[in-house]
Amino acid sequence: MGRAPCCDKTNVKKGPWSPEEDAKLKSYIEQHGTGGNWIALPQKIGLKRCGKSCRLRWLNYLRPNIKHGGFSEEEDNVICSLYLNIGSRWSIIAGQLPGRTDNDIKNYWNTRLKKKLLGRQRKEQQAQARRANSLKQEMKRESCEAFMVSGVINQSPYWSAELPVAVPVMGSTQDPTMEDQAIRSLLIKLGGNFPDNQQPNTTNFQFPIDIISSSQDQLYVNSLSIPTSAAIVNTIDSTCTQFPNMFQRLESFPSELCELGYDNPPQLDGLEGLYEMEMVNASTGTSTSTSGASACWGDINSLVYPPLVSDHYEGCQQGLPQLQDSAFENLRYFAPPQ
DNA sequence: AATTGCCCCAACCGCCTGGTT
C-alpha cells in the first residue's frame, strides 16, 4: 500500500508564489501561527497550495529575519567546517547561521562554495606536487650518495610533514623522531581535537589547515590542537589492531570530497582530516563514548568556529539529537569498545 | 540583436522519523 498523498495533487497550484499568496500566508501566520498543522493551513487561508509548500515558503522566504545571499567569509568557514564534520546536514548547519535557511546553504554549497574550495584545492595540490617532486629528487640524490659511501641503502621510511603520508606502519622504524613525525603527520591528516578550554579564533580557521607551531604535548594546526605522538601513539597502535577497518574508512569519504580532489586516499590533504575530526577523539577515548549520548557531540559549537550560534534558534536545538546519532553512525569504525 | 550555454535558486519530490491512535 502506498502512502496517501498529503493533499489533492490535482487541485493544488505549483510553481512560483505570487505576491498575493505570500501576503495571505504571511499575514495569517503572523496573526494565528501555523496552528501546528501545515496540511490544514492552506484550506483555512483559502490558498490552493499543498501544506508542505506553504511550510517551505514560510521557512525559506517569508519568515522574519531571513538573510539571502551575501555569505561572509566567516559563514563560508562555518559551512565548510560543519560540512566536513557532519556532511550534508543542512538544517543543522543552518542552525549555526541565524537567518540562513537550509535551502540557502545547500544551494550556496552546491553552486559556489564547492567550486571555490575546488579551486583552492587544485592550487594546493599543484604546490604540493612541486614540493614533493623536488624532495623526491633530493632524496634520490642523497640515497645515491649514501649508497656510494656505505654500500647500504637506507631502508627506513622517510617521514616528513612536507610529504603526503601513506598509512604508516606503526613501529616500523626504530627512530623515535621519525616515528614522531609520522604520527604527527597522520594526526594532521586525520584531523584534530578542539580542546575544551581553548576556543580558537575563527578568522584563522582556513582550509586546508596548516601547521603553525608545536610543543611537546600539542601540535597547533591553525585553530586545531592535536596531541603529539608521545601521548597517543600507543592508543593509535592498539586501535589499529582492534579496528583494522579504521583507515579503510578514509577511502569512503563523501563523493563531494572526491570531487574536490580527495579521491586519492593515501594523499590526504587536511579537509578530509577535518571531516574525521572526531575520529581522533574516538581513538584516544578522550571525549567520545559509544553510547551515542556523548558530550562530544552534545555541543555543536565544538565543531565550528566562531560561535555564531543563536541560543534562540530552534533548528539547532531540534537537530542535535539527530546529529548525535549520525555522528556516531559515522564513527562506528573508530569508536573503541567500552 | 539574436542565440546559446551556464549559473543560480525557488520549489518540488520522495523518503525518513516520530508521535498518535
Next chain:
DNA sequence: AAACCAGGCGGTTGGGGCAAT
C-alpha cells in the same frame, strides 16, 4: 504492535537571468 499521519529533511529539477558569442 501496527497503521496512519504530519513534519522535517536532503536531493533534484525547472526556469529565469545573465554573460558570452
